[in-house]
Structure formats: C-alpha cells, structure tokens
Amino acid sequence: MSEFAIDAQRLARRYGRRWALADVTFRVPPGSVVMVAGRNGSGKSTLLRVLATAIRPDNGNASIFGFDLVKQREDVRRAVALLSHYSYLYESLTAKENLQVTADHLGVSRDSIPALLDQVELGPRADDAVATFSAGMRKRLSFARVLMQKPRVVLLDEPYGQLDPPGFALVDEVVSALKARGTTVLMATHQLERGAQQSDLAIFLEEGRLQWSGKAAEAPLGATR
Amino acid sequence: MSEFAIDAQRLARRYGRRWALADVTFRVPPGSVVMVAGRNGSGKSTLLRVLATAIRPDNGNASIFGFDLVKQREDVRRAVALLSHYSYLYESLTAKENLQVTADHLGVSRDSIPALLDQVELGPRADDAVATFSAGMRKRLSFARVLMQKPRVVLLDEPYGQLDPPGFALVDEVVSALKARGTTVLMATHQLERGAQQSDLAIFLEEGRLQWSGKAAEAPLGATR
C-alpha cells in the first residue's frame, strides 16, 4: 500500500445533505505532480482539505505514504502541507512573525525565514502586518508557510489565484523544484493549460465524482470548457 | 469634462503611511473596456474602490460622467457597479434572497432574478445559503449582483479569479455584451493576455503610480512578467 504517495479509496464527504465529494478513488505514485480540475463547486477544495486532514472523510478512506488519514492523523500531517483558500495567517502579526509562529510550532529553526520571504518577494514588507497586505501578498505569504514545512506531499488549492504573472512563474518554478526533490504535488486549478504543462497526471472532478483521470498530457482540456 | 466616462486627476489614497495609490491621472472615453494591470500590491483594487466611492481619495479627484467622486457621491453610485474582492453577500441568506435584497434596495423589480441566476449558472442552487457556496460560486453570485445594477460604468476586480474555464468564457461574453450596450468597463486582472484581448485600453500600475497607459493591443504584456 505504501508504494503510493496518495491512495484514496471511495473517499466521500458531505456538507449537510449535499455530497461535496462522493466515491472518489485514485492513486498517486510518489514524486508525481497531479492537476485536479473541475467546475466551480465540483469538490476540488473539499478533496484537498480531506487529504490534508483539515476535515474528516464521511465515507471511504485514504492513505498518504501508507499512513491512514483518520487513524494516523499526526503522521499524515507531518507528511502533508496544504495551501488552502484560507490563508492561515494572523492578521495582526507581521509577515515575519507569522512565519516565526509556524517555525516554532514545527520545531524548526527560524533562520530560513528571511530567505523564504525573499523567495516570495515579500522581503521589503517583512515587518508589515498581514492586515495591510493585498490579496496577492497574502497568497505569497501562505506559500512561504507551505514551503517551510518541507513536506513529502504538497496540496495546492488554486496556487495561481490572485498572483501576478511573475507570481505564476514563481509557482511554476517552485513546483518544478519540489518535483525535482521527489515531492508529490496535488494542485487544484482552473488554469488548465498552465497546470497541465506542470503536471504528470490529471484528475477531473464533476459534482464530487471522479470524471476522468489519466496522464496530464492526454487530459481533455477543452471538454470542460 | 463630462465627455469622459472616467476622468481621474492625480488620484491618491494612503493606508497609514503607505500610499497605495499615488498621483494617478487617466481618462476613459465612454464605452471603452480598460484593463488595469500591475504587480501584487500595486494598487489596482485601491483604484477601483476609490472610483466606486467605497473609499475616499486622500488626494486628487475623479469624476464619473462628470459627477464628482466626493461631492456627487450618490450620482456616482447610481452610475457605477463594483465587483470587489469582497463578495457583498449575506452568508445566511440564499442566492435568490441575496439578489432580492439587492433588487429591493435598487428599487427594481425582482422578476429578473431567475434569469440572472441562470446566466451565472447558479439556477439549481438558488435556494441554498451562500454559506454553503464554493469560492467560484460566490464570485458568480457577486457577478449577478453587479449585472442587476445595470450600471453605466462597471468596475471588475479580478473577474476571472476563482472561476472555472466556462466561467472565464462567461465573463468574456458579459464584457462583450456590456461593451455592445455602450457600458464602460474597467477590469483589474492578472490574466494579461485574456484581459488585453477583451480590452481597448490598458493601464499599468506600479507601486501606486501609473506606469504605462495606452491601447491594449500595444501593451507591454511581457514587461511585467
């Protein structure tokens, strides 16, 4: 089982009476980059949040490198990092302090923080409170937070969202670097061409169900248009 | 003066000590579609919020069809509609009820609501609370809200953000339709190619200053990359 980075079996999650994710089964070999695509409300964010153990699955299960999503939550969390729609930032703390909090709770050194801030081009704003940041700047800081975790599996929910064109390039670079390091990446995005270019595999969701999965190069990009 | 849809003179706005918008001057003839581009934090959202009278300018002024931004706020507001980073939606009300509230306050009939909901593909979810909506679905509903206002000037802040590919097409269609109707459109976006294709004119901001303005077709799309 542990030969797969992600092994999802009949995953399902409901909100009230609506199944946001219904019966999704797929496997991802370690080191691959996977694009998750689908219409608005098709369940991409839900899938990523379930895999990151932010929310529990209501049915089915999945394992990350053999760790069970429900029973070995701590291990899964150590392996996985999530870039979410939520920024996970403290508004009243500065960019630097936010990363310091993350470092303290991760138990890693704070030394890498300036480099990380420079990488996401927030160096000059390091000492400004997040409350004063624009939409894209928040996204960048959340990105730095994810990179700090040095995870084995990275889950990116709309990484290109709100970023400027140099930001797109930054995401592409980071994803390539992660891939080169052997990290597995799952990326939910609406930028199908850009995403497919970066990815090895692709998953298409529709109303919470798996509609198509396969090689990214063969993905029916036009079909969902 | 009233020959221009938007006539901004040395517009400036500060947050604390930082000038988010500094000395921006430009004019937009009626009926044109203008792309506003720039890096993260360059002041695009601030510009749009100032023009929509959501925040006051700290310096300079602008007029919308001859109405002064500060002194004739009511008239400006009747002429302008803003699609903001904020969704302006009540979480506990349903999609339909949100539009009803808008209609009531606009003093227009509620009859157009079902058609609007269908246009943004939220018909089947009309009676679900906004709290249960995904990121893209909220954007769509905000979009419907803007369309209901039947404005003379539309300000769109990242209209493509969070939408799926069919959503992109929808935005393009709507913008074309608005243009055909003679509506002026200002659109802040990071999707430079797509935006430039839709636009007649383009404005590039950098750290709150006007860096470039001119025909969209001649815009230096690669330069900010």
Place this chain on the structure above:
Amino acid sequence: MDYGNNRFPRTPYILIAIGVALFLTGSYFGLFVAPPERYMGEVQRIMYVHVPTAWNALLAITFALVCAIIFLFKGEFKWDARLEASIEVGCLLAFLLCCQGAIWAKPTWGVWWDWDPRLTTTAVLLFAFLGILTLRKFVDDPVKRGVWSSVATIIAYVDVPIVYFSVRWWNSLHQLQSSPETVSSQFYIPLRVNAFAILFLMTGFIMLRARLASLRLAQEVAPPPMLAEEVGETA
C-alpha cells in the same frame, strides 16, 4: 454505524403505560391514603412527585454522562441520539422540579425561590444543560455536534457536584439549612411507587426521543449514493 432500528417501537409505549399506571396508583396513595403532614398540611403531598422527579432528573443526566463518554470513545451515533434524548428529558424533569418546588416553596417558605444548595444546583444544572441543547441547535455537522455536546456534558456533569458543595459551603455561614425530616413509612410507599412510575415514564420518553433523534441522524449520516460504474485509477 448504527442508525437505530426501524421496527415499530413497542417497548417505550409499554414502559410509558406502566409508568402512567404506577403514577396513578402512587398519586392515589399520596393524595388520599397517606395522612396530611403535621406542619405543612396538604401542600406537602406535592412531595410525592417532587422527590421522585428529583431523583429521576439526576438519573437522566447521569445517563447523559454515560452516553457522552461512550460517544467520545466509540463515535457511534446511537449514543449521540441517546445523549440528546436524555439531556432533553433531564432538562424537562429539572424544569418540572423547579416548578413543583416553587409551588411548594411559596406556601412553605413564603417565597418562590431560595438559594439553598439543592435549588442552586438544580438551577445550574438546568441552565448548563439548556445551554448544551442550544449549542446543538447551532451545529449542523453531526459529528461536531456529537463531540461538542459530549465534551460539554462531561464538563457540566463534573460541575454540578462542585456547585452543590460550594453552595453548601457558601450558605453554611449565612443561614441554616432547612432540617431534613425523617420520612415515615406512610409517606414511603407512594414515594417509592411514584419514583418507579417516573422512572418508567422517563425511560419510555428517552427511548422514544432517542428514536426520533436517530431517525433524523440517519438522514444526516447516510452513506453516499455510490456510483455503479467502475471508477478510474491513476497509476
């Protein structure tokens, strides 16, 4: 997961019938056979429901605690349903207790309410568990609802004996407690009968209420409509 059985529930109705019968018997003895009390006279007969109500209210809440602990460990929704049922019935009994007590207190003590340990504890218990019931109304997610109300139940339950003792301490310097009277055997029979009557009634109601909660939960936690067609694999 257990969604509660779907048979027609006969047991609770039988229990309730027995409870009603016992209650009528007990009340007959209490109202017509037992002699009036020496100091308080006829009002005192309210004791025959008051004391059994008190016992059973505490019993219901204790059962709620058991449900809460089991739910936290096992996560089976039937325990959540029972938790909800027993808190609700417990609150109802506690409320009735306060009403009966107040009716009794007015002629006896001259006021509707007094701050002696028992009364205070009952009030705190009632408010604490009403709070939990309200909390349940605000949480849509069944798992969260179950976990949170279990946690709150445990804390509230631990709180109640503490309140009892602290109030006793608090009052001990202020005023003397009303002295407990020795209960003679003529009072004893209707008291016992009614205690069992209310126990049966309570059990019946809890079972019915739990069933109702189960049915609602069954919709909330039903498994997804599975796809018949084969699902693709990425590998």
Place this chain on the structure above:
Amino acid sequence: MIGALRKELLLQWRTRTQFMAVFIFGATALLLFSFGVGPNAEILRQFSAGFLWLGLLLSSTLTLAESFHSEMENRALEGLLLLPADPRALYYGKALANWIQLTLLGWALVPVMVVLYDAGTNRLPSLLLIIALGAAGLSAPGTLYGAMTAQIRAKQTLLPLLLFPLIVPALLSSVKATSLVILGDPMHALGSWLMLLGAFDAIYWALCGLLYGRVVED
C-alpha cells in the same frame, strides 16, 4: 425603508436560534446577579428592576453585535451603500428590527425575573410598555454604535464601552419605572417616568438616524 426592514427580519429569521440563545443568556445573567448578591430574598426583590435592565442591556450588546456580524462578514453593508441605498433607510430598518427583538426579549425575561427574584406585579401591561420603551432607548443608539464598532477590531469590546454611558439616562428611567411597577407606586410617579423615557427615545431615534450616514461611510 420597508425593503431594509424586510431584509433585517429575514436575516433575524434565518438566525432565529440566536434569539433563543440570547434569551437563555439573559436568563443566565439574571441567575448570576442573584449569586452576586447572595441569598437575600428581600434585597433581590428590591433590586429586581435594576437586574432585569442590566440583563437586558447585556443581552442587547449580543443582539447588536450579531446584527452587524452579517453585514461585515462579506462587507454586505458596503455593498448596499454602493447601490446606492439610503443610509437612513438602512438605519431605521435595522434599528426597528433590533427594537422588535429586544422588546420580545425583555418580555420573555419577565417571567424569569418573577420566579427568580419573587418580583411579581399586577400591572403587567404597564411593565410590558416600559420594556418596549426602554428597548427603543437601547436599540437606537445601539444600532449606531454597532455600525461604528463593527468596522474596527475589538468590536465586542468597544460597542458596550461606547454604548453604556450613553444608555444611562434611558436605563435609569426604565429601572425606576419598572421598580415602581413591581414595588408599588404610592405617589403615581409612573406616568412622568414614562414621559421621560418617551422623550429620550424620540431624541435618540431622530439624532442617531441623522448620524448613521456619517458613521458607515469611509
């Protein structure tokens, strides 16, 4: 304004469990006051009017804060202002809705007070009227300050802070009137207290409506 009121009532209806919660909160507050004072039945009865109004005051901050929570979550209020909606209509819609809710709340707390503090009265209609008038005195400035404080951090803290001192005259008159109703009114002073309360209400409702526009605009 009818549109605004309709919206408010719809929002309140959607969050109606909130009303239940505020009520239980108010009842709990009444219970706690009696703890604070200790087990002295006579004194409790004497202070029952004051405690009722304190309880209602505390509950009102919850109602008010919640009422602006929906507006601020996605900046819905800004959205309405940009339509443009008339700020005065928005104000009176919300103030009316809050007034209705607070009045109902006050009425619902009366039985609790009667039981806990042994504070019965045979002039129930007067009591209900006093509560309605007092609630009007709370909701008018409360709605204004609610809007002000909802826009800044630490809203829960600042709202009561600004509101309480302003509310004092209305509160004092309400307490006084209530206590006359409960403890007896040998000098027939109730009428003049009600007049005073009515006057406060008129001033607040007129003044706050005028100021609201300035408060909610940038």
Place this chain on the structure above:
Amino acid sequence: MIGALRKELLLQWRTRTQFMAVFIFGATALLLFSFGVGPNAEILRQFSAGFLWLGLLLSSTLTLAESFHSEMENRALEGLLLLPADPRALYYGKALANWIQLTLLGWALVPVMVVLYDAGTNRLPSLLLIIALGAAGLSAPGTLYGAMTAQIRAKQTLLPLLLFPLIVPALLSSVKATSLVILGDPMHALGSWLMLLGAFDAIYWALCGLLYGRVVED
C-alpha cells in the same frame, strides 16, 4: 507549549489597546451595577465582592472571544493543527495567556471597586491571590468553550451561555473569599475558600486540557 504561549503573548501585545478597552468596559459595568442597586452605600459595600466578580466575568467573555477572533479570521488555528501542532500545547498556551490577561484585568479593577463601592481592604496580597485563582477558574473552561463557539455563528451569544453556568462554583468561592477579605473574616475561613478555589482550578485545567483536542478537530 512555550512556542504557543509566546505566540499568544505576541498577539495580545499587538492588540493591547483591547486590554485597555476591556478594562474600561469592566469599570463601566461596575459603575452600572451601582446604578442598578441605587445609592445605598452600605449595601454597595456589602455586595462589592459580587459585583467585582460579575464585572470580571462579563469582561472575560470579551477577552476570550477576542482571543479566538484572531485564530478564526483566516483559520490560523486550523493552520497550526495541520503542521501538526499539539492541541494540548495550543490549549495550555492560550489558557495561560488568557489567565494572565484576566488576572491583570482583575487587579486593575480593584482600585475602581475600592473607589466606587468604598470597599477598601488591608489584606491586599490575599485579594490579589484570590483574583489570580478565580481568573484561573474562568480562563480554563473559558478557553475551551471559546474554541468551540468561535467555530459557529452567534459566537458572542453562545460563549457566555455555555460558560456562565459552569463558572458558578469558581465564582461563588471567589465572591465569598473576596468578601471575607473586604468585610472581615472573623472565623478565619479564607484559607479553606482558597483551597476550594485551588481545587476547582486543578480539576478544570486538567479536564479541559484533555478535551480540547476533540473540540478543535473536525
């Protein structure tokens, strides 16, 4: 846990105006209580302990709500849990920080009480100790319930609703101990009250720490 505490203190430092605001709120509440009771100096002094604790209790819900506001705005708490951070460390960090803030607040309210209610004491160290112990009894369950209610709508309402009944024992003992310190303690009962309070604190701090993990996880 040190990391968690450091974070909390940093957050509190950033929002330190909040502390000031809560203090003024508490002081206003004390003032209002005296209005509610009326101008009877002797009774005021007698109930001063109760009112001090009621004021502190009401202020505490503000502190607690605010403390989870920062966590919920961008779901920062979820972000920490996913790192993974130990929920128990997060709990004790926050509970400690809240305890510190409430203790300081209580100490700051003492002079207000002395002035308003004429309730002086020559046993100041005991009073400060009582306040610290009582604040511990508030902050432990308060932090747990704050986490719970921050995740749902109507948080401002539900927090006090759930918290107040639970607080009764800690509140009663604190009130009792405080009034012994203010009004005199002829029977030397203070020690046993402090013991009782300490016992509650121990129970709550242990129990709530255990249960916190279940509350913050989905």
